[in-house]
Amino acid sequence: VTHPDLPTRLRGVVGDGGLVTDPEGMRGYLTDWRGAYSGTAALVVRPGSTAEVAAVVRICRELGVALVPQGGNTGLCGGAVPDSSGRQVVLSLDRMRRIRAVDPVNQTITVEAGAVLQTVQEAAAAVGRLFPLSLGAEGSCTIGGNLSTNAGGTGVLRYGTMRDLTLGLEVVLPDGEVWHGLRGLRKDNTGYDLKQLFIGAEGTLGVITAAVLKLFPAVRSRATAWVALPSGGAAVELIGVFQELCGDRLTGFEVMSRQSVDFVLRHQSGARDLFAAVHPWYALVELSDTLPDAALDELLERGLAEAFDRSAAEDAVVASSPSQVAGLWALREGISEAQNYEGPSLKHDVTVPISSIAAFVEATDRALGDAVPGIRIVTYGHIGDGNLHYNLSKPEGSEDADFRARADELARIVYDSTRSFDGSISAEHGLGQSKAGIIADYKDAYELQLMRGVKELFDPAGLMNPGKVLPLG
Numbered sequence: 069v070t071h072p073d074l075p076t077r078l079r080g081v082v083g084d085g086g087l088v089t090d091p092e093g094m095r096g097y098l099t100d101w102r103g104a105y106s107g108t109a110a111l112v113v114r115p116g117s118t119a120e121v122a123a124v125v126r127i128c129r130e131l132g133v134a135l136v137p138q139g140g141n142t143g144l145c146g147g148a149v150p151d152s153s154g155r156q157v158v159l160s161l162d163r164m165r166r167i168r169a170v171d172p173v174n175q176t177i178t179v180e181a182g183a184v185l186q187t188v189q190e191a192a193a194a195v196g197r198l199f200p201l202s203l204g205a206e207g208s209c210t211i212g213g214n215l216s217t218n219a220g221g222t223g224v225l226r227y228g229t230m231r232d233l234t235l236g237l238e239v240v241l242p243d244g245e246v247w248h249g250l251r252g253l254r255k256d257n258t259g260y261d262l263k264q265l266f267i268g269a270e271g272t273l274g275v276i277t278a279a280v281l282k283l284f285p286a287v288r289s290r291a292t293a294w295v296a297l298p299s300g301g302a303a304v305e306l307i308g309v310f311q312e313l314c315g316d317r318l319t320g321f322e323v324m325s326r327q328s329v330d331f332v333l334r335h336q337s338g339a340r341d342l343f344a345a346v347h348p349w350y351a352l353v354e355l356s357d358t359l360p361d362a363a364l365d366e367l368l369e370r371g372l373a374e375a376f377d378r379s380a381a382e383d384a385v386v387a388s389s390p391s392q393v394a395g396l397w398a399l400r401e402g403i404s405e406a407q408n409y410e411g412p413s414l415k416h417d418v419t420v421p422i423s424s425i426a427a428f429v430e431a432t433d434r435a436l437g438d439a440v441p442g443i444r445i446v447t448y449g450h451i452g453d454g455n456l457h458y459n460l461s462k463p464e465g466s467e468d469a470d471f472r473a474r475a476d477e478l479a480r481i482v483y484d485s486t487r488s489f490d491g492s493i494s495a496e497h498g499l500g501q502s503k504a505g506i507i508a509d510y511k512d513a514y515e516l517q518l519m520r521g522v523k524e525l526f527d528p529a530g531l532m533n534p535g536k537v538l539p540l541g
C-alpha cells in the first residue's frame with residue numbers, strides 16, 4: 069500500500085521494539101479514546117529519542133509518506149487518528165516520557181513530549197511546586213498532546229492554557245530539521261515567538277519532542293463549595309462576586325445545568341443530590357492559596373453571603389473534608405461519562421465573551437428546542453473562560469439513529485449561535501478532523517489564508533497530519 073522500503077528503513081532507525089506492524093498491536097493506536105474516530109495505518113512507529121524522530125520524519129518525507137503524531141490519543145476531535153487509506157504512519161511519542169530536568173529556582177520543568185500529564189504534576193509536587201494544568205484525561209494524555217491542542221481544563225481561570233504555561237519547545241520540523249528552542253526564559257524579545265505556532269497546531273506543523281514548562285508554588289490550602297443557582301446568568305454574577313473578593317485565590321469555577329447533574333445522579337454510583345430542592349444551575353467554586361492557614365472557608369462564606377444578598381445563589385454546601393471535595397469534583401467530572409448512558413452525545417466545545425453567556429445559552433437552548441422538541445441539553449464548563457461544553461442528548465424514548473442523523477444540523481445551530489455572539493466554535497478541544505471541514509464557514513477568510521501560508525511554509529509537501537485543522541486541497 070505504501071512504499072515497500074518503509075518498514076525496513078524505519079526499523080533501521082528505531083529497531084524492532086520501535087515498530088508496530090501487526091493489526092492486533094496497532095489496534096489501540098487507530099481508534100481514539102472515546103471510540104468516536106477510527107482509521108487504518110501502514111504501521112506505527114515509536115521513536116525513543118529526538119534524533120530518532122528526526123530520522124523517521126526524514127525517511128517519511130523522502131518516501132512521500134504522511135505522518136500522524138500521537139500522544140495519549142485522548143483528544144476529542146480525531147486529530148491523532150489516521151485516515152482510512154492505510155498509507156499513513158502513526159508516530160507515537162509513547163517511548164519519550166522522560167522528565168529531563170526540574171529547576172525549582174527557575175520554576176521550570178523540562179519534559180519529553182510523551183510524558184503523561186499526571187507524571188509531570190507529580191514530578192513538580194515532589195519539589196514543592198505545582199504544574200497547574202488539570203483535566204479529566206490527565207492520567208493518559210501527554211504533554212505533546214496538551215501542547216498541540218493548547219489544552220485548557222479546570223485551572224485556566226488562574227493559570228492560563230498551555231500557551232501561557234510554556235517557555236520553550238524542541239520540535240522536529242517536517243523536513244527532519246530539529247528546532248532547539250528549549251529556553252527557560254520568561255523574557256525573550258528576540259523576534260517572532262515561534263513556539264506559539266506549534267502550540268495548538270494539532271501536529272500539522274511538526275512533531276514536538278520536548279518542552280520547558282512553568283511551575284508555580286505548591287497549593288497548601290483549599291476551600292470548595294457546591295452552589296445552587298437560580299439561572300445561568302446568576303453564574304456570571306457569582307463569579308464576579310468571587311473574583312472581586314478573592315482575586316487570584318479563585319482557582320476553579322465550573323458550572324453545570326440541572327440536566328447535566330441529573331445524568332450524573334442517575335448513572336454515577338454513590339452520587340446524591342446535595343439539596344432537597346431542584347435548581348436550574350449549579351456552580352463548583354474552589355479557592356486555593358499557598359499559605360497553609362489561609363482561612364479560605366471564611367472567605368468562601370463571605371462570598372456566598374454576598375451572593376445570597378444579590379439573589380445570585382439559592383443554596384450552598386461547603387466541603388468540610390478531602391473526601392467531600394473529591395465528591396463534589398466527581399459530580400462535575402462525571403458528566404461526560406454519565407451522558408454516554410443516555411444514547412449518542414453530540415458534543416460542542418464553544419466559547420463566547422463571558423458577558424454574553426446568559427443570552428447565548430438562552431438563544432441556543434431555544435433554537436435547539438424548536439428544532440428537536442424534548443432534546444436534552446447538557447451544558448457545563450469553565451465559565452470563567454467563557455467556555456461551555458454544549459452537549460446534546462436525544463429526547464427520551466426516541467431512536468439513537470434518528471438523533472445521530474441530525475448531528476450536522478444541530479451542530480450548525482450551536483455554531484451559528486456562537487458566531488452571532490462573537491464566539492469561537494472550538495474553545496479548547498481543537499479542530500482535528502471533526503471541524504476541519506467547516507472551519508472555513510466560521511473563521512475570517514483572510515485569517516485562514518494566512519494559516520494556509522504558514523502550513524505551506526513549514527510543510528510544503530503536506531505530509532504532517534494532513535486533513536487536520538485545515539481541509540485538504
Ligand SMILES: Cc1cc2nc3c(=O)[nH]c(=O)nc-3n(C[C@H](O)[C@H](O)[C@H](O)COP(=O)(O)OP(=O)(O)OC[C@H]3O[C@@H](n4cnc5c(N)ncnc54)[C@H](O)[C@@H]3O)c2cc1C
Nearest residue numbers: 139140141142143147204210212213214216220221271276
Ligand atoms: C475525559 C476527558 C476529559 C477531557 N478534558 C479536557 C479539558 O478539560 N480540557 C481540554 O483542553 N481537553 C480535554 N480533553 C481532551 C484531551 O484530553 C486533550 O486534548 C489532551 O490535551 C490531548 O492529549 P493527548 O496526549 O491525548 O493527545 P492526542 O489525542 O494523542 O493528540 C491530540 C492532537 O495533538 C497532536 N499531537 C499529539 N502529540 C503531539 C506531538 N508530540 N507533536 C505534535 N503533535 C502532537 C495529534 O496529532 C492530535 O492532533 C479531555 C479528554 C477526555 C477524554
